[in-house]
Amino acid sequence: DGGITQSPKYLFRKEGQNVTLSCEQNLNHDAMYWYRQDPGQGLRLIYYSQIVNDFQKGDIAEGYSVSREKKESFPLTVTSAQKNPTAFYLCASSPPTYGVGNQPQHFGDGTRLSIL
Amino acid sequence: SQQGEEDPQALSIQEGENATMNCSYKTSINNLQWYRQNSGRGLVHLILIRSNEREKHSGRLRVTLDTSKKSSSLLITASRAADTASYFCATDLNAGGTSYGKLTFGQGTILTVHP
Numbered sequence: 001d002g003g004i005t006q007s008p009k010y011l012f013r014k015e016g017q018n019v020t021l022s023c024e025q026n027l028n029h030d031a032m033y034w035y036r037q038d039p040g041q042g043l044r045l046i047y048y049s050q051i052v053n054d055f056q057k058g059d060i061a062e063g064y065s066v067s068r069e070k071k072e073s074f075p076l077t078v079t080s081a082q083k084n085p086t087a088f089y090l091c092a093s094s095p096p097t098y099g100v101g102n103q104p105q106h107f108g109d110g111t112r113l114s115i116l
Numbered sequence: 117s118q119q120g121e122e123d124p125q126a127l128s129i130q131e132g133e134n135a136t137m138n139c140s141y142k143t144s145i146n147n148l149q150w151y152r153q154n155s156g157r158g159l160v161h162l163i164l165i166r167s168n169e170r171e172k173h174s175g176r177l178r179v180t181l182d183t184s185k186k187s188s189s190l191l192i193t194a195s196r197a198a199d200t201a202s203y204f205c206a207t208d209l210n211a212g213g214t215s216y217g218k219l220t221f222g223q224g225t226i227l228t229v230h231p
Contacts, residue, residue, distance in 0.1 A: 004158075035221075042204060042221035043159075058218070090158055102147055102208045102219060107158030 002027045006091050006108035012116045013078065013085060021076045021111045023091035030096040032074035033105065036060060037088040046089075049074055050097065078113065088112050122205060122222040130230050135192040137225040139205030140185075146208050148181055149219065150190050153202045162190075162203075197231045 004025045013019045025032065031050050035043040045058030049068040063082025068074055074093075078085045089112075092105040123138045139148070147166045151159040163179045165172045165188065172179045178191040192199055206219040 006158075040223070042223045043206075044221075045218060048218065092159075102149065102164075104149065104161040104164055105159075105219065106161070109158045110156075 004091055004093055004106055004108035006089075006111050008111060009109070011111055011113045013113060014116050016080045018077055018079050019113070021078070021089055021091075021113070023074045023076065023108060024072055025074075025091075025093045025106070025108075026072060027093055027106060028071075029093035029106070030071070031094045031103075032068065033092040033094075034058075034064070034066065034074070034076045035090045035092065037090060037110075043090060046076065086114050122203070122225045124225060125223070126226045126228070128228045128230065129195060131195060131197055133195055133229075135195050135199070135227055135229070137190045137203050137227070139188045139190070139222055141188075141205075141207045142186065144183075148179075148188050149206045150177075150179060150188075151204045151206060151221075153204065153224070155201075159204065192227075195227075195229045197229050200227060200229050202226050 007022045033048040034046040036046055037043050044060050046060055046064050047055055047058055047066040049055035052068055052071050055066050055068050063079055065077045088110050090110045091108045094103040094105045097103055121140050129135055145167055147164055149164045150162040152162055153159045163172055163174050165179050165181045167183055176193045181188045202224040204221050204224045206221045
């Protein structure tokens with residue numbers, strides 16, 4: 001079955017440590033997204049990518065980095081510069097949006113990141 | 117502040133009753149989407165309604181859009197305990213142009229359906 005796989009489900013970060021969250025999709029979608037969700041809140045966009053080897057900052061990119069070397073993969077690194085990383089991180093993908101407007105996004109089941 | 121704001125923040129009903137959730141937004145949009153999130157899980161897309169549409173149906177779901185009031189509503193008819201979840205509206209921010217897939221989510225309505 002097609003879908004989005006996020007791993008790990010739970011992740012713990014020590015002070016000064018970078019951690020990488022994995023996101024893989026087999027839906028053949030061009031666009032991929034990373035969101036952060038805090039308790040009782042909506043989703044905030046961290047980074048998004050419309051095509052391989054290209055990505056743009058979202059609303060809260062500081063302290064995060066991404067790469068898009070393959071269509072299927074869009075890993076997110078939470079760097080030590082992100083001082084409040086404890087949150088639920090969601091990855092999503094969609095068909096291309098250029099010229100057609102927003103498309104429904106398909107989400108993974110998230111990674112919950114906590115500070116040790 | 118958020119582009120989309122849901123109302124109410126929480127809704128508690130009995131099975132069989134209808135549930136109505138509202139979403140207001142501030143700027144012109146190309147389309148508006150509704151998503152559902154079960155506790156601890158990812159979001160699931162429910163319905164997309166375009167700015168030139170006024171109403172859309174999918175099973176027990178009915179979505180309306182009033183662009184003059186910048187608001188949308190999601191109606192779930194004959195609710196079931198399995199409908200218990202958080203419901204979010206999401207909007208793009210650019211009307212008449214390419215929005216590059218950027219969605220802005222509201223804070224959600226927590227729906228609890230009691231058996």
